[in-house]
Amino acid sequence: MSRWMESLTCLVLGLAPLGAAPATDPPQVPLCMIGDSITWADQGDCWRRELLKHLPNLAFVGTHSARFGYSHAGEGGNSTARVLGRLADIPDCPNYSLLIGTNDNSIKDETKIEAHAAGTAARIVKIVEGLLAKPSCRKVLVSSVLPCFTDNPLRDRTNAATNRHLRPLLAALPADRVAYVDYETIIRATPDWEPLIKLHPTPEGYQLLAQILADALVKELGLTRPIAAPVPAAGAGVKVHNLWAGGADGVTDQPIIAGWYTLSFDLVAAGPAPVVTVVSADSQAAKQLAKSFSLKPAAAGTRVEVELFTEYEGYGYTRSPLALKLTDCQIARILLEKKRPSGKASTYGEGVYLDTLTPPAPGELVELP
CATH class of the missing domain: 2.60.120 (Jelly Rolls)
Structure with a gap:
């Protein structure tokens, strides 16, 4: 484990020791967002900026940095296998949001859609199981693979097939710790969704993603709206790694x-x-x-x-x-x-x-x- 990871683990594990006073009022909700370039690159930090408009008590955790300075654990170009390979480097956190799979699914042979989608879904479940094994993990919000609008329509079809395979697999995991976030249904029902989502969402597309995830977090974590912006306690601060x-x-x-x-x-x-x-x-x-x-x-x-x-x-x-x-x-x-x-x-x-x-x-x- 790197020194960076050690510092992050200590930070998150030390967030709210039993009986300790919270560092903010109201207490923050730590969230580690895991994924590929949709979570990280281009306009990816718009997702977190928009989430804060809905839930100002969120605190983003992760090894990676992005355009607006919010921490996360997304890495450009990642497939499910790549996330599995770096699972040990993803910091321990009470809450995770996982969006992964589209980079597995850019296939060219229509006859391979179902078999390929089944493999992608199975690897997503392995990632979820790895996150559940982390000491502080309470909840994993598993995103449906997003629809996409590219020059390869088979990718979009394979993403949809992955979601069909994924839902019953997730049903076998602890219902109180794993939640499925259905971006796909809402996005496909949105008129003219294609230019908003593309392969990487536009800033307006991230507004839709943020609304969906914020609603899921409120439901799954039992949050009550409206939520006030946290006020730091005297002597509190932010951990920095030089x-x-x-x-x-x-x-x-x-x-x-x-x-x-x-x-x-x-x-x-x-x-x-x-x-x-x-x-x-x-x-x-x-x-x-x-x-x-x-x-x-x-x-x-x-x-x-x-x-x-x-x-x-x-x-x-x-x-x-x-x-x-x-x-x-x-x-x-x-x-x-x-x-x-x-x-x-x-x-x-x-x-x-x-x-x-x-x-x-x-x-x-x-x-x-």
């Missing part, structure tokens, strides 16, 4: 998952053309990262922060530890962290620590020391 180890000549403490990050540092000194470049530390990585940030010489003596997007894994980036190359400057107190919903850097710290000085943003998991 992924950087050492000074300017250091490297990250682990390979960095593709996504959005905030890099901040003290600009100790700067010449006329200061530049900080983030690079892959693994020279054997197939797709090397090299993102340069030109700094203002007048910023010397201040703290500087920049947003880093690694590019998508397998397309423009290969997972690797990261290092820095400096031109015409000196920096210190380096903080590399997953992007937060505020878009701002956390108060500086080393390793894993609780930032109680930066106000938590909606969707962030808040805890007490």
